[in-house]
Amino acid sequence: MDPLPLTSIRPVFRAAAVAFVPALEPASPAIWEAVERTIAAALAGRPPGVTRQLALFLRMLDLAARLRHGRSLAGLDLLARVRLLERFERSPILLVRRGIWGLRTLVFMGYYTQEPVIAGLGYRASAAGWSARR
Amino acid sequence: MTTRRYDVVIVGAGAGGGTMAARLVPLAAAGKKVLVLEQGPRFLDHDFTGRELDMAPALFADGGGFLTADGSMTLAFGQGYGGSTIVYTGTSLIAPERVIRRWNVPDLIHSDLAARSARYLGQNNVHLLPTDEINENNRLFVTGAAKAGYHAERFPLNLKGCRGSSLCNLGCPNAAKQGTHRVQLPAAERGGVEVVTRAEVRRLGEGRLEVRITPRPAGGKGTESEWAPGEYSVATDHVVLAGGSIGTSALLLRSGLAGLPVRVGHGFTAHPAFVLVAEHARPVENDVGHPKSFFLDRGEREGFVLETCMYFPFVTAKNLTGFGPDHARMMEAFPRLQMILVLACDRAVEGNRITINRSGKAVVHYGFTQTVRESLAAATRAAARIFFAAGAVRVHAPLADPPVIEARDQGRIDQLIAARHFLPGATSISSAHLMGGAGMGWSAADSVTDGFGRVHGRPWLRVADSSLFPDALEINPYLTIMALADRVADGLLADLKTN
Known part of the structure; x- marks a missing residue:
């Protein structure tokens, strides 16, 4: 079963996700699957309209890339993609800013909650607290 | 029934x-x-x-x-x-x-x-934590505040048998x-x-x-x-x-x-808040010990409160402004991060209210007044001074553009951090009050x-x-x-x- 309910626009989603978290570019299929499963679980707890809005927003980002650069979002190099998304992040339209914020938050949730990623950051909090450090 | x-x-x-x-x-x-x-x-x-x-x-x-x-x-x-x-x-x-x-x-x-x-x-x-149970993230706040001309106070805490998991x-x-x-x-x-x-x-x-x-x-x-x-x-x-x-x-x-x-x-009202993060050149003991042991109360004079804090990777990522390579670099510095929570003392104003939608679910309407924006900017400037006084090499300040301020620019904090950079929907704001x-x-x-x-x-x-x-x-x-x-x-x- 496809973990992410955005199959038709997965390339756009992954292109945006890599712009938010460049470490996803070389990520293994297992990491991608874990990230997408986490996001899917978060979306499953929300009204169905949220997923539809997300899909629509991703299509809008892809269209903007095609209109502005003549290439799909996934076809842009990383720097151009980041710059384009930053423009939307600073958009005068609140709805567009919210869209970027929501999308990046989902990607961060998917990536920065994975145990290997957390361990890689050096984050070591545990119930053992001080006794594990001294 | x-x-x-x-x-x-x-x-x-x-x-x-x-x-x-x-x-x-x-x-x-x-x-x-x-x-x-x-x-x-x-x-x-x-x-x-x-x-x-x-x-x-x-x-x-x-x-x-x-x-x-x-x-x-x-x-x-x-x-x-x-x-x-x-x-x-x-x-x-x-x-x-x-x-x-x-x-x-x-x-x-x-x-x-x-x-x-x-x-x-x-x-x-409720009691004060023993000094030897206070982590470096909190100690840096105290020393930084003192050097920057502020007086940090210690939070009384309602703990019994705290092991310092930092996971409150x-x-x-x-x-x-x-x-x-x-x-x-x-x-x-x-x-x-x-x-x-x-x-x-x-x-x-x-x-x-x-x-x-x-x-x-x-x-x-x-x-x-x-x-x-x-x-x-x-x-x-x-x-x-x-x-x-x-x-x-x-x-x-x-x-x-x-x-x-x-x-x-x-x-x-909500005490709108955001997390400020600073990077040090050396490791900071930040993910063990009680996360919130000190605060700085400027509510009466300047409309803000600063509190020590330490959040988890996802919450931290969400709170940092922006994304991409600069964001990733700050996250990769996690073991060297110091954090401060900024809270604005907002006021009850017309329009900020709770209603319900057709299914009876709560809908919260909240607009950020200019006073709140100015308070958040003043709080960010104070926190940035504390970070640099504590030895930080760079500070992530959501109300600066660009949001990362290097130590060499700390003399320009007042110019770099301003309420005009507050952009609802782009600046990560949260409230727990x-x-x-x-x-x-x-x-x-x-x-x-x-x-x-x-x-x-x-x-x-x-x-x-x-x-x-x-x-x-x-x-x-x-x-x-x-x-x-x-x-x-x-x-x-x-x-x-x-x-």
């Missing part, structure tokens, strides 16, 4: 509801039936894993992603046996005298509130934090008060509540409800609403009680309840949570909620004695 009857029903088991429950033990001992209905579950000690992905969906409304109507602020509030006391850091401060005076609530005087607060400081084991906001995995789930609610149950979890109060009428008990979801945390899943009609003589600012207002609004005071849902919606006051024209939490014109209905605040408190609210609930309990007990 199953029918039950109780003498008193408390809706909500957080700081207010838990305190009410404990105070009504004498009623239970005298043979009266007292019931607490809590929407969330009763967690077991082993449920608290400390993992963001496990805990946030279980503990917080909407998984911690409850947004204001325009999506520009995240509101974090706990649901479960203990309410938000499960997920706070246990910082315990008595309400400032100036704030209580400004509230101008009939019969509410600061000395009375302070005396009641002091009782709970004792009951909940995900529910203490060591049962050390003395919230109402550890103190008042267990005492109430031992004294004969009944607590029913997974109990959503759908509607409220005079002498009756419609309640839905939901089953424990497969694989979910916590116990099954004490009652069988299904619909219930609970008859009662007295109702005390303690579902928190949002829950209480939403319940009042969707119940459609005729003649309810028009101010229900109004006067919402939700206040107002059923404020105390003089009459139904200016408020929802009187000074003892009685809803104007409804002698059977009381409020005992942060909804009562007519304006922002300017400090962490739980102790004041307990003190006010204690006062509401006095009023109820006196009324019952008279009748």
Whole structure:
């Protein structure tokens, strides 16, 4: 079963996700699957309209890339993609800013909650607290 | 539909509801039936894993992603046996005298509130942490503040047997934090008060509540409800609403009680907050020890409070402005990060209020006033000075453009950090101090309840949570909620004695 309910626009989603978290570019299929499963679980707890809005927003980002650069979002190099998304992040339209914020938050949730990623950051909090450090 | 009857029903088991429950033990001992209905579950000690992905969906409304109507602020509030006391850091401060005076609530005087607060400081084991249990993230705040010309104060904390997991906001995995789930609610149950979890109060009428008990979801945390899943009609003589600012207002609004005071849902304040992060050149001990041991109170002079904090990777990533390579570099510096939480002391203004949508769910409308934006900018400048004075090499400041300030530019903090860079929807703002919606006051024209939490014109209905605040408190609210609930309990007990 496809973990992410955005199959038709997965390339756009992954292109945006890599712009938010460049470490996803070389990520293994297992990491991608874990990230997408986490996001899917978060979306499953929300009204169905949220997923539809997300899909629509991703299509809008892809269209903007095609209109502005003549290439799909996934076809842009990383720097151009980041710059384009930053423009939307600073958009005068609140709805567009919210869209970027929501999308990046989902990607961060998917990536920065994975145990290997957390361990890689050096984050070591545990119930053992001080006794594990001294 | 199953029918039950109780003498008193408390809706909500957080700081207010838990305190009410404990105070009504004498009623239970005298043979009266007292019931607490809590929407969330009763967690077991082993449920608290400390993992963001496990805990946030279980503990917080909407998984911690409850947004204001325009999506520009995240509101974090706990649901479960203990309410938000499960997920706070246990910082315990008595309400400032100036704030209580400004509230101008009939019969509410600061000395009375302070005396009641002091009782709970004792009951909940509030004390100062020993110096050797304070981590470097907190120590840097103190030394940085002193060098920058500020005086940091130490938070009294309600801990017993703290092991320094640093995971307070995900529910203490060591049962050390003395919230109402550890103190008042267990005492109430031992004294004969009944607590029913997974109990959503759908509607409220005079002498009756419609309640839905939901089953424990497969694989979910916590116990099954004490009652069988299904619909219930609970008859009662007295109702005390303690579902928190949002829950209480939403319940009042969707119940459609005729003649309810028009101010229900109004006067919402939130202490809008964001996290500031600074990078040091060397490792900073930041993910062990109590995360929030010190604060800097500039509420009276400049409208902000700074608090030490340390958040988890996802929350940190979400709070940093932007994305891409610069964002990733800051995240990769996690073991070298120092963090400060900035809170603005907002004011109740028209338009910032709680309403409900067609399905009866709460909708929170919140606009950031220019004063709040200026307070956040002033707080960010103060925090940046503290970071650099503590030795940081760069500071991530959401109200700077670009948001990263290098140490070589610290002389230009005043120019670089400004309110004009605040952009709702792009700047990550959150709140865990939700206040107002059923404020105390003089009459139904200016408020929802009187000074003892009685809803104007409804002698059977009381409020005992942060909804009562007519304006922002300017400090962490739980102790004041307990003190006010204690006062509401006095009023109820006196009324019952008279009748």
